[in-house]
Amino acid sequence: xxxxxxxxxxxxxxxxxxxxxxxxxxxxxxxxxxxxxxxxxxxxxxxxxxxxxxxxxxxxxxxxxxxxxxxxxxxxxxxxxxxxxxxxxxxxxxxxxxxxxxxxxxxxxxxxxxxxxxxxxxxxxxxxxxxxxxxxxxxxxxxxxxxxxxxxxxxxxxxxxxxxxxxxxxxxxxxxxxxxxxxxxxxxxxxxxxxxxxxxxxxxxxxxxxxxxxxxxxxxxxxxxxxxxxxxxxxxxxxxxxxxxxxxxxxxxxxxxxxxxxxxxxxxxxxxxxxxxxxxxxxxxxxxxxxxxxxxxxxxxxxxxxxxxxxxxxxxxxxxxxxxxxxxxxxxxxxxxxxxxxxxxxxxxxxxxxxxxxxxxxxxxxxxxxxxxxxxxxxxxxxxxxxxxxxxxxxx
Amino acid sequence: xxxxxxxxxxxxxxxxxxxxxxxxxxxxxxxxxxxxxxxxxxxxxxxxxxxxxxxxxxxxxxxxxxxxxxxxxxxxxxxxxxxxxxxxxxxxxxxxxxxxxxxxxxxxxxxxxxxxxxxxxxxxxxxxxxxxxxxxxxxxxxxxxxxxxxxxxxxxxxxxxxxxxxxxxxxxxxxxxxxxxxxxxxxxxxxxxxxxxxxxxxxxxxxxxxxxxxxxxxxxxxxxxxxxxxxxxxxxxxxxxxxxxxxxxxxxxxxxxxxxxxxxxxxxxxxxxxxxxxxxxxxxxxxxxxxxxxxxxxxxxx
Numbered sequence: 300x301x302x303x304x305x306x307x308x309x310x311x312x313x314x315x316x317x318x319x320x321x322x323x324x325x326x327x328x329x330x331x332x333x334x335x336x337x338x339x340x341x342x343x344x345x346x347x348x349x350x351x352x353x354x355x356x357x358x359x360x361x362x363x364x365x366x367x368x369x370x371x372x373x374x375x376x377x378x379x380x381x382x383x384x385x386x387x388x389x390x391x392x393x394x395x396x397x398x399x400x401x402x403x404x405x406x407x408x409x410x411x412x413x414x415x416x417x418x419x420x421x422x423x424x425x426x427x428x429x430x431x432x433x434x435x436x437x438x439x440x441x442x443x444x445x446x447x448x449x450x451x452x453x454x455x456x457x458x459x460x461x462x463x464x465x466x467x468x469x470x471x472x473x474x475x476x477x478x479x480x481x482x483x484x485x486x487x488x489x490x491x492x493x494x495x496x497x498x499x500x501x502x503x504x505x506x507x508x509x510x511x512x513x514x515x516x517x518x519x520x521x522x523x524x525x526x527x528x529x530x531x532x533x534x535x536x537x538x539x540x541x542x543x544x545x546x547x548x549x550x551x552x553x554x555x556x557x558x559x560x561x562x563x564x565x566x567x568x569x570x571x572x573x574x575x576x577x578x579x580x581x582x583x584x585x586x587x588x589x590x591x592x593x594x595x596x597x598x599x600x601x602x603x604x605x606x607x608x609x610x611x612x613x614x615x616x617x618x619x620x621x622x623x624x625x626x627x628x629x630x631x632x633x634x635x636x637x638x639x640x641x642x643x644x645x646x647x648x649x650x651x652x653x654x655x656x657x658x659x660x661x662x663x664x665x666x667x668x669x670x671x672x673x674x675x676x677x678x679x680x681x682x683x684x685x686x687x688x689x690x691x692x693x694x695x
Numbered sequence: 696x697x698x699x700x701x702x703x704x705x706x707x708x709x710x711x712x713x714x715x716x717x718x719x720x721x722x723x724x725x726x727x728x729x730x731x732x733x734x735x736x737x738x739x740x741x742x743x744x745x746x747x748x749x750x751x752x753x754x755x756x757x758x759x760x761x762x763x764x765x766x767x768x769x770x771x772x773x774x775x776x777x778x779x780x781x782x783x784x785x786x787x788x789x790x791x792x793x794x795x796x797x798x799x800x801x802x803x804x805x806x807x808x809x810x811x812x813x814x815x816x817x818x819x820x821x822x823x824x825x826x827x828x829x830x831x832x833x834x835x836x837x838x839x840x841x842x843x844x845x846x847x848x849x850x851x852x853x854x855x856x857x858x859x860x861x862x863x864x865x866x867x868x869x870x871x872x873x874x875x876x877x878x879x880x881x882x883x884x885x886x887x888x889x890x891x892x893x894x895x896x897x898x899x900x901x902x903x904x905x906x907x908x909x910x911x912x913x914x915x916x917x918x919x920x921x922x923x924x925x926x927x928x929x930x931x932x933x934x935x936x937x938x939x940x941x942x943x944x945x946x947x948x949x950x951x952x953x954x955x956x957x958x959x960x961x962x963x964x965x966x967x968x969x970x971x972x973x974x975x976x977x978x979x980x981x982x983x984x985x986x987x988x989x990x991x992x993x994x995x996x997x
Contacts, residue, residue, distance in 0.1 A: 384798040385730065386791070389757030389990045391737070 341635040342432050342523055349425050350516060357512075360414075370414060370506045411506065412459060419451045419503045422515040423496060429519045430492050433526040443489050450493065451500030458504025527636050528668070539599075540675040548680075586626070586643055595624065596643035598652070598674045602659070603637040606666045611640060613663035614670075621658045623647045637668050646674065731795045738794055742977070742995060752961050755977075756993040758796040764789060765984035769815040769826075769862065769925060770969035770991065772979075773837070778971065780981060780991070781816050781825065785809070786833070786846075788816070788823070793979055793993060802838030804846050809833065815862030815925055815969075817871065819894065824871060826862040829854035832871070832892075851892055851902065856880050859890075861926035861970075865950065867933055869894055870903075874926035874937055887912050887921055887946075889935065907952040914957050918942040925970045931997065938970045938980065961994065972996050 360367040427447045431439050461467045484490050495518050502511035525531070549559050568576070588595035600618075604610035607630070618625040623645040631639045646655065652672045659670050734756070741755035760767060766783035773779060778793045786809025790799040803809075804825065815826040825833040825846075830853035835846040851873070853859070861874030868891065875888040886906035893901045909921055924940040929947070934955055937946045943964070947956040960967055960980070969981035969991075978996040983989055 384761070386761075386796040386798055387759040388734065388796060389759045389992070390754060 342429070343527075343635060346425055346429070346519055346523065353421055364410075367414060370411060370418075371508045412456075415455050415459065415503045415506065415508075416452055418508050418511065419455050419499060420448065422499055422503075422511050423448050423451050425519055426492065426495060426499075426515060429522050433522055434486075434488075440484075440489065443484070443492065447492055447496050450496040451503065454497050454500025455504040458501055538673040540673055540677070544675075544677060544680075586628075594645075594675075594678045596626065596645050597676075597678055598644040598646055598672055599628075600625075600640075600642040600644050600655070600659075601669075601671045601673070602640040602642070602663075602667055603669045604640070604663075604667050605637050607632070607638045607640070610663050610666045613666060614640065614642070614659055617655075617658040617662040618642065618644065621647065621650050621655045644672070731797060734795050738993070752994075754961065754963065754992040754994055756793075756796070757990050758791065758793070760981075760984075760989040760991065761798070762988075763787075765989045766968075767981045767983060767989050767991070768813055768968050770971045770979060770981045771816045771818050771823075771863075771927075772971050772973060773818045774820060776974060778979060778991075779816060779818070779823070779837075780969065781813055783813060784811070786811065786813065786825065788825075788838075791991065793973075793977075793991060800840035802840065802842045802844060804833060804835050804844055806843045808843070809846065814860045814876075815874070817862045817864045819864045819871075824862060824864075826859055826873060828858050828860065828876075830857065830859055830873070832862075851890070853890060853902075857888065857890065860922070860924045860968075861937065863926045863928050863935070865891070865928055865933075865935075867950065872926055872928070872935065874923040876922045876924065885909050887923065887937075887948075889926065889937075905948075905950075905952050907948060907954070911954055912946055912948075912957055914954070916942075916944065916957060916959070918944060921946075924968050927970045927972055929972050929996070930974045931972075931976060936970060936972060936978075938967050940966045940968055940983075943967070961992070964992065 357367075357371070361371055427444050430447060431444060457471065461471055484493070495514065498514055499511045502508065502514065546559075550564075564573075586596060600614075602610060602614055611627075611630075615625075615627075625645070626643045628641045628643050631641070633639070644655070646652065652674055656670050656672055659667060663670075738756050760780075764780065764782055767780055768783040770778060770780045777799075778791045779788050780791055781788050786804035787801060788804065789801045791797070792799050809825075811831075812828040813825055814828050817824050817826075821836060823835055823837055825835070827833070830851040832849040832851060833846045834849060835844045838844040853873070856879045857873075857875040858877040858879075859873050860876035861872075863872040863874075864870075865872055870891040870893045873890040873892060875890065878884050878886070878888050883904075883906050886908055889905045891903045891905065893903075912921060918939075920942070921944060922939050922941045923937045923946075926935055926937045928934070929936055933950060935948045935950065937948070938944065938960060939946070943960045945956070945958055945960050946954070948954055964980060964982050965985040965987065966983040967980050968983050969979075971979045973979065973996075976995065976997040978994040979991055980994065981989070981991045
């Protein structure tokens with residue numbers, strides 16, 4: 300189960316460029332996004348590249364147009380409280396030219412509204428990518444993705460209209476109360492994204508795009524970091540061994556006392572699936588060792604690291620010291636996240652799991668980002684069952 | 696590169712243009728101070744150089760006002776010669792350095808801001824009065840930049856008799872002058888009416904009026920009627936100077952009602968709503984936004 304997780308990460312990385320297979324126009328958009336994001340598949344790099352390009356465009360706009368500068372700096376919000384302010388000379392044209400351009404109120408409103416719309420879009424696009432990339436469960440809600448793009452535009456529009464008018468605000472509340480927007484979002488993170496969308500829309504609406512930019516940047520990077528380091532993972536989450544123990548026990552019972560009879564398996568499986576399962580179980584059997592003996596391995600050690608080779612040397616050195624035996628089962632490399640090493644381990648009777656982790660930590664140091672040890676108890680449970688059966692036989 | 700470094704890098708990249716703009720703003724401030732000095736010099740030269748009657752019809756300076764003053768409705772000079780202006784609907788007063796074209800400060804009347812149909816403003820010592828078209832007077836102190844000041848309301852109860860559009864103060868009689876745009880009283884309809892509202896002290900009725908027959912005021916100008924939009928007092932002569940936006944008229948009356956001057960406003964003005972005269976004889980006219988943005992224009996008065 301744990302080994303399947305990196306594969307799903309890779310799938311999510313593909314989703315970072317939100318392009319379905321079909322549709323020529325979507326391919327064009329993908330190429331365009333690739334140009335902006337320098338074609339990198341790593342989320343952090345793509346995000347950095349995107350914001351660099353955005354900063355460049357922004358700089359040009361800020362220098363070219365005083366309207367953009369005002370919107371970005373929040374001057375509009377503060378209006379005229381930042382006195383003194385030089386008034387335009389009505390008789391002598393301004394030598395710089397910029398201030399002499401007296402835009403009509405309508406044109407200025409049209410330009411600022413368009414800037415707010417495109418600015419909001421530009422800031423929410425990377426948020427939607429991050430949403431799609433960092434979804435914990437496979438797949439994502441397309442409605443939420445579209446809402447992330449469209450909702451801030453609507454919020455910004457509403458704020459633009461309402462501005463400081465208390466009457467309009469009350470009217471808006473009245474109109475909105477007629478409609479019902481209730482929906483159930485299954486993931487708390489979805490709500491968080493929606494709130495961000497509202498916040499960005501709000502900031503854009505009151506023409507303080509600087510706040511919107513910072514919200515977008517900080518939110519995206521914090522989210523990517525928490526995703527990358529799996530921040531907040533519950534250590535009490537059930538391990539693979541505990542989750543699979545009961546159903547596998549049912550299947551492994553030699554007699555018909557199990558809840559899953561062979562007849563049901565015959566009906567459920569095709570020859571090909573049965574063959575695949577056989578191969579898998581043979582491989583697991585080979586790892587566990589011969590029948591009527593204790594399993595050769597009773598724990599799985601998972602190492603995450605950015606320095607694969609060096610960490611491998613250090614970890615294996617530590618394992619030689621503290622494990623009775625060990626075997627490197629799989630190495631999984633991930634784009635944008637640390638690589639993972641999976642070891643099958645037989646613990647020494649005298650060695651506690653904590654001692655093993657301490658030995659690895661002290662040997663590999665900061666090369667290893669996380670080290671987790673899952674200890675199976677299948678052997679112990681089987682021994683206990685045998686003892687109980689013998690005791691029952693003796694009693695009888 | 697660590698993720699934290701990447702995040703810092705991105706923030707730095709995004710904030711660089713803003714920082715550059717801020718430093719550029721300092722440069723702009725320096726450029727502004729130079730521009731302000733040039734403006735002052737230009738105004739002094741313009742005031743000193745031309746003295747013919749033709750030249751006196753040309754503005755010596757004009758400052759374009761920002762959007763929130765598009766409906767500039769009244770102007771006045773404080774006792775120390777600073778220009779205060781206000782808009783039509785919101786109780787917000789702005790100080791403008793008329794010599795240099797700089798908006799100095801802005802303060803708001805009331806919390807929340809006073810709303811109404813404001814038509815004129817005048818200063819009486821340290822106190823300011825704002826006039827609504829229904830004859831209500833709002834009394835308040837001048838505030839600092841961004842301040843919200845308290846106010847008191849005085850109802851002249853002249854809302855039925857008159858639709859007011861202009862306010863001034865005559866220190867000689869200690870009274871506010873309220874210029875009537877549309878006269879409600881039948882017997883005064885053919886007159887230019889200015890109500891006088893004594894502030895305090897004195898004997899006799901608090902309210903009086905000056906009515907000048909329109910025919911005398913209009914003279915040979917060809918106006919069918921006259922709707923004054925503001926009034927001020929010439930500090931040099933004590934005469935009342937009125938403007939009418941609709942007729943584009945400029946009128947000067949003595950306090951006794953004799954017509955000193957009656958003629959058209961400068962042609963370059965579209966909808967003049969405010970008038971003030973400085974102690975050094977500069978006529979300040981404020982123009983509402985129309986085809987052009989709102990502005991205040993300076994002319995030589997004497």
